[in-house]
Amino acid sequence: MNRPMAAEPLLDVRDLSVEFDTRAGRLRAVDFVSWTLHRGRTLVILGESGSGKSVSTQAITGILDSPPGHVTGGQALFDGMDLLTLTERARRGVVGSRISLVFQDALSALNPVHTVGRQIAELYRVHRGTSRSDAMKRAAEMLDRVGIPGARGRVHDYPHQFSGGMRQRVMIAMALALGPEVLIADEPTTALDVTVQAQILELLAEIQADTDMGVVLITHDLAVAAEIADDLVVMYAGRVVESGATADVLGDPQHPYTQGLLQSVPSAERRGQDLPAIPGTPPDLMRLPSGCPFRPRCPHAHDRCVTERPALQPAPGELRFGACHLLDQPLSPEGAAR
Amino acid sequence: MTDDVILRAEGLVKHYGGGPALPWRRGRGAAVVRAVDGVGLELRRGQALGIVGESGCGKSTLLRLLCALERPTDGRLLFEGEDVARLRGAALKRWRRRVQVVFQDPYASLNPRLRVGEIIGEAFDVHPDVVPRAGRRARIAELLELVGLDARHADRYPHQFSGGQRQRIGIARGLALGPDVLLCDEPVSALDLSVQAQVVNLLLKLRRELGLALVFVSHDLGVVRHVCDDVTVMYLGKVAEQAPVDALYAVPGHPYTEALLSAEPSLDRIRDPHAPRRTRIVLAGDPPSPSAPPPGCRFHTRCPRAQDLCRDTEPLLTVWGQRAGACHFTDAMLAGSVD
Amino acid sequence: MSDTALATAATAAELEPVGEDSPRGAAVLRELLRKPRFVLSALAILVIALMAAFPRLFTATDPTVCDLKLSKGAPSAAHWFGYDIQGCDYYANVIYGARPSVLVSVSVCVVGFAVACVLGMLAGYFPGFVDSLVSRTADVLFALPGLVAMIVILQAFSSRSVWTIAFVIVLLGWPAGMRLMRSTVLSVRTREYVLASRALGAGAQHILRVHILPNSVAPLLAMTTLTVGAAVGTEAALTFLGIGLQPPTISWGLQIAIAASYRDDVHLFLFPALLLTITVMAFMITGDTVRDALDPKLKR
């Protein structure tokens, strides 16, 4: 938070767009998304379920299934390279070792017919040329670090023999194995209980302190975000609707969606009552409403929101951006309350 | 009170027998994983029972036992007083309709070749009497909308959805038959707060209006507190503590619960982003392996309160009024709260 | 080939169109029709089926008018395929040869597929007694020397027709397909979506049809489309064992087999082989494209 801003960004995503072919036509899952990750810092992407968080990170790392997915524009600069235009071979030198990824769906992301130990060890064998037994040993160490009990025995187990949370930790261990410069973790702790989650977050913080690793974390857990994020990006319907330093965004949310999110946090006082959810349903990417995609659910929507799509523009605060027509207008009292 | 009990588990045990693929294969020989090791539960009509516990402590396995997808190594499962293991054929099918489950891994539990509408509609193929043929499409659309998906999504395949969307498909499927008991394994973990709020509200509403009983496995203590009446805390295949939600959150009756609660990420910084970062309490020591649980109290290896007694004598689950705990010191811990 | 489509379409049938998407079967078909490869191969199947059903549509020549003096005559404008060994118009003979060939191969293909599929699913899904019964029966059948078994069984039929021949080929042939199917079923049955379906209360029949079949049928399908050609070969081989179709029945298999020993006259071999190849190709490509169309992840 108080660390000096590194001059050179570690990973700079600019105007990334991704589209999918479907039977019914093309849909744009990621729409001009930009964010910047700095060395040693943690960027948290929050956002609506289905807003393109996973797809955008997959696109950056070049593992989007294509077809049906297509990166239709943008850049992702890492160490002077544009990850999006890298050749397959060059990307292999980067992704997996220097940039690593934790997938959201741990069971299907693991190869069901290899032991977890082998799947981790493979990284050492391929990228470091370590011997089989050494690699296995280090795999066990990694499993141990992410808190798998009896790690040395369990390297020989198969993914289906693990619990949901353990699989997630296997994925994390795999991602951390080679000491990456950038870790992109897609909801890595959803299946972890709070103690293990704390342990994992602690581990990340430790590594970050040691190696200046940059972390991109996708999560729905605001508490986690609040605790570990340096910067926040909030997405809605494929777009970034708000970004900035954690304290600023959480302290003074500018976009009505962010505001709505913060209101939905369950709390002890409201036990058993209905939680205040944002009314309406998330939009269908195939048929986005005109103008601002959040408009139908927005308590502040007005005429301009129907006709004009709000662009991401600077907002009050240090390096803050928001995509709302109301940014340059005073918010209505209820909206500004929080 | 007892006639109200709809689902009762008695001493459920599930061991996963080891044994490598071939005799000469390396690895854990015949090590047995004691995934669930003697768990008793009671679920009343309309009750919401939360299950929390360390990752890998056997929650999912317990749920699979509760919906009779796996045969317990030992113990019994009673539904309205009837042994579920005895149900066969049509009776079992009728029972299944009343007890539904939402799986933890949303993608793996969706057939990749079926469209979402078909996945949800499968419930109606299996139980054709639930919804008349003509009304099925509408019902599927309704279910999708209930969980915050677009009715038009019925024509898409699972892989075309995001993680949270898949999770909601699973919930919609669980609700399709209008069960009496819904076993949910982390049903909201991948949902953003707003959608999570919608789903939680939906579950609460079904509980209120239809008397749906819930078993709710979650790591999000906030959600558990919001949704559940009672909580069972599990540790390494066993019940550590059972208590009404408020009581448990107010005064934990087991050192593990205590640790769990203290590790809950704080929302302070959301409220006040400039508050200093809290130092997280990480449980000391390594979690023990379920294939070689420590003797005595299973938690003693990591317990701040552990004494010699804990090392040799396994504490039994003892009832304390509304609650029960399996610690030699539960009484001491509860001394303040229980009159 | 379309069995998978049908099986899954059955569940889809109840779903009315949502939005502008039509029901699955129709959507798949529409998508298939957009692929030139599929259209071509489907057309080829149609033409060959027509040939088998109404050979007269394709030739006015009587295939049994022969003059031994013209034996093995080369193709000419009037006789596109030349003459066969007997001095009959070869074109007419090849056209008339379609029926038994197509009947044998298609019935072997379809029935063999169905039998292997059903038994393979049963063996794979019900380990223990059912599996043992099916698998060991298969072992026994597979171990019987095919030649002997075929001779003995076919001798038992008082009259041998295309159907009895197809029957024997299927009877002795299903173990291979069964094992292939069983192997994939063994792995698919442990998937979580099968568990989920069981939790819904679905019975074995439903699970097999909706979940197991579509997710495990592809390898069997691939093998089955190949058997179209093999069946024609077997049929010819049976003839030479004296237990197959008898002249004057004509079949491609026979024509190819006879031509194989008159290799100096290429046209004798070329034309029936060409038609057979087209048939096999049509089935194979149709099978492939249908498989691809049914794979939800492989769109365009």
Next chain:
Amino acid sequence: MLRFALRRLLIMIPIAVIVTFLVYAMVFALPGDPIRALSGQKPLAESVIAAKRAYYHLNDPLFVQYLHFMGNLLKGDLGQTFDGQDIGEQLALRWPVTLQLGLTALAIQLVLGLVSGVYAGWRRDGLVDRALLGATLGVLAVPGLVAMFFAQSFFAVELSWFPVSGATDGWPGSYLLPATVLGVLGFAGLARVTRTSIAEVASADFVRTARAKGLAPNRILWGHVLRNAMLPVITYIGLDLAGILGGAIITEGIYNLNGIGQFMFRSIAMKEGGVVVTLSTVLLLGYMLVNLVVDLLYGLLDPRVRHV
């Protein structure tokens, strides 16, 4: 697992007994009189026929013949063929020939089938896929007989790369050409099954993980995808292995290899019950063993499939 294997091994005994009888009965039921057939066009004297029938117990009822045969078999006496060959000696001479031919062909078939199938399934509509389609059709269109003779005239007679026929050069020289032809003729099935199976797996999520790990496509393909697609593939290989003999009959004839296939063929024509039964039993046991191994491999290749 061990118990599973043992149980399967034990069950082979009753099944083998059933099969021996079944085969024996079938051969018995074959039309024709082997002794009369011996003589071709010049009939043997009736008295000689009678003597021969008595010698081979051909006048006894089926069951007695079978018991005779089994009794001798258990004593290790395989007896003589109707035309006076020592069956045991012939088997000893011929097995190696067929095994060398079959295994070499299988190896070629495996390499061809796996490589082309794997790449065809991995890059559908790619170059390999199209080539495979063409090759498959070619293989299906050309009768084995023609292909084998063509290979013989072209590679052995014209180019003299290989011996024309016979096994005098031993392995590999004598076997290379026939085994290659046999392998090429038979690889299509394996390739197609492999292709489909790979295609089924290629879109799985873990493939994406493998890519995210920075693995080279080949490693992903052979290390991750193939193993997941292996169940039908090894099943097919097992079937192939068991089917070696079937493919060998014609090949052995054309390449003049004195193997089991030829012997079997002749024995069937001559109604040599003993030979056919002996060979079928060996084949049955081989087949069941192969299947057992394949079933055990299932568990190794896919841990979710376990027989205990």
Next chain:
Amino acid sequence: SGAGSGDGAGKDDGHSMAIATAAEVPYLNPSNDNGTTGIQIESALWAPLTRVDAKTGKLVNVVADSVTSKDAKTWTIKIKPGWKFTNGEKLTAKSFVDTWNYTAYAPHAFANNGAFQRVEGYEDLNPAKGKPKATTLSGLKVVDDLTFTVTLKGAFSPYPTTLSYLGVAALSAETLKDPDQFKHKPIGYGAYKLDGGWKAGQPVRLMRNKDYAGKDAPQADHITFRFFSNPETAYNEFLAGNVDYVAVPSSKIDSYKTDAPGKWSQAKAAAGINYLNLPVTLKPYTDTRVRRALSLALDRDSLAKLKPGNFPATSFTAPSVDGHRENTCSDCRLDVARAKKLLREAGGFPGKLRLFFASDNPGEQVYAEALGNMWRQKLGLKIQYVGKPGAEIGPLANAGKLDGIRIMGWGHDYPALEDYLTPMFASYGDVNTGRYRDAKVDRMLGEANAQVDQAQATRDYQAIEDRIAEQMPVLPLSHSRDVYLHAEGVEPLNAPFANVDPVRSTFAD
């Protein structure tokens, strides 16, 4: 020398050649072998008593010094002195008598048992039922070391010719003690002996027998017989230069001239006849007019082209036997009008004509179809093809159970008109599976057999053939002249009165 690059023909001394033959032989024993391949090899290892001179067709003695009889019933056979088995045993009259007794004894189940049917006492060794009453033929008597007499059951003037059959050669006393022991170690007295060991299924290697007492030893010093179950493989081996003699298989009949220019020849002798066997006891085949009609509807020229080296037959015997005449069969020509007329007179052909063929022989199926097409198109008959495996059809025919026409071929065991007329047309004939029975033919055969004057005997046999031609119990189709390939400089024996014999090849240098 020969191209001689075949198996084991590597030795440079003298002429060596490799001969490709069809089906392999299980053992080598002339008394127990009636297969063509086996006899061919055995003819190199043994020597016949008499032989028909290939060029003149006249009988000459080989092992026999003389074969004489006054009444054509009791024959005195003198053998030449000095013959020796390869194990050193002397070849004596006793050798022959012992071997013949052994062979004729039913329980020994020797294949050539039937060769002694005519000898007195045969029935005692081969009773229709029960155990044999004797172990020796009462008609055989050893006179002295080199002379023995044979008493036949009846007069039979062609007897000396039958002695040219190798099935009546002698086995060594050692062999007769336990023939099983010598299945693969033949002990003969022929021009060759086994070179090294031999196992069934493997090539047979022969080398010159230095002790051979005959005067007609062939030129080759080493001969290797290689067995090919598939004739085309043998053909290809020839093209590759690995064998020196091969018969042209039917599938190569269009291409052999270009494949092996200058290396092919056609047999001068056509030693056999292909014909159709009619079930003359069944309707409508009982009517000669039907039989004639069927014959007149066949285009034999076209038919002959279907088989390599074939030419249309115009009589009932093979051209390579002494006394053969062309055109004895007046209805062996194409005359559809006459065929139709005859058939109409006979009342047509009711029902279907059943045509049997060996279905495991592609060539025969083609042939059958060609026949069927002619009858169908020219006479309007309905044809039912009955394909059965050869192994099934033969026994069926022998048992007289064929109710249709069967495609047949017959080649003589010894070159005599009699060896066509008796087996094919005598009521007791071995291959008379159509059950043709004509008392007059039987009687005429008996008379001709008893005719001591050879020239008269020949005329008698010709008379029988003329009688047959009137009745047409079989329909002659063609004779075949084998086509064969031979290496440069190797000339197999090819003469009008013998089968092509590669064993007796001559070498260019």
